[in-house]
Amino acid sequence: MPTVLITGCSTGFGRETAIEFLDRGWTVIATMRDPATSTLPASDRLRVLPLDVTDPDSIATAVAAAGPVDVLVNNAGIGWLNAVEGTPMETTRRLFDTNLFGAVAMMQAVLPAMRAQRAGVIVNVSSSSLYKPLPLLSVYRASKAALNALTESAAAELAEFGIRARIVMPGMAPSTRFGDSARGQIQQAGGFPEAYADFTQRTMAAMRAAADGPVTTAKDVAEAVYRAATDPDCPMILPAGPDAIAWAAEA
Secondary structure, eight states: OOEEEESOOSSHHHHHHHHHHHHTTOEEEEEESOGGGOOOOOOTTEEEEEOOTTOHHHHHHHHHHHOSOSEEEEOOOOOOOSOGGGOOHHHHHHHHIIIIIHHHHHHHHHHHHHHHHTOEEEEEEOOGGGGTTOTTOHHHHHHHHHHHHHHHHHHHHHGGGTEEEEEEEEOOOTTSSHHHHHHHHHHHTTSSOGGGHHHHHHHHHHHHHHTTSOOOOHHHHHHHHHHHHHOTTOOSEEEESHHHHHHHHHO
16 A cells, blocks of 8 residues: 655645545555644544654654655645745745755655665645746745756656656645735735835736636645656646646646
8 A cells, every 4th residue: 555745734735635645545644733733534544743844853753753655745835925025035035945945855854765665756746836927926936946946857866766756736726825824924024015016906906816717726736746646657747727737838
């Protein structure tokens, strides 16, 4: 029975991805900062472990407790919505620490065992915002662009050992906590720069209008992650959700 370790499973994409793998008969190691908040359905094939991808000790403890895994899904991430000028350096570092460095650390933690068994898959969850130069997402997109670059080069390195690496690019998903997280961080940072007020209003209105069309569900992303994990012929970059697929076709 294959085993998958998934980061960021408390809500949204991570939670739905854990359920997807459970429904398909896998053993699932679902990780999150606080397992007490888990709403995952009970299963004898599910283990919920505490994990903070920005904490090396937390990573080491979780990976040791999980044991060998066949697939690692780096889903944990945080959102941010503001102009470059309105983004504190502390926030920039936090975005990269979670969205990029956390994924690197998790890969480094599981790869020795994967190399030893000469098999394994890494699936890194990125963002369809990379298909377009969307405003107010500059720093967030930069962290995800770095994740894509990391994954593509790692895939070339790891093929030597029978390990695959793939990227899933979710579209806009109103059901996730990305927006709430971003808004909370913006308030803490003092809001948008005043000089960008008119531009921000126009941009946010356009985003709300785009959300009225077909958008991505957490189920769309979970299915894409499962395909990336199990289909050797899956492309390197896999868009997830109708809007992401449309943007990929236009890119």
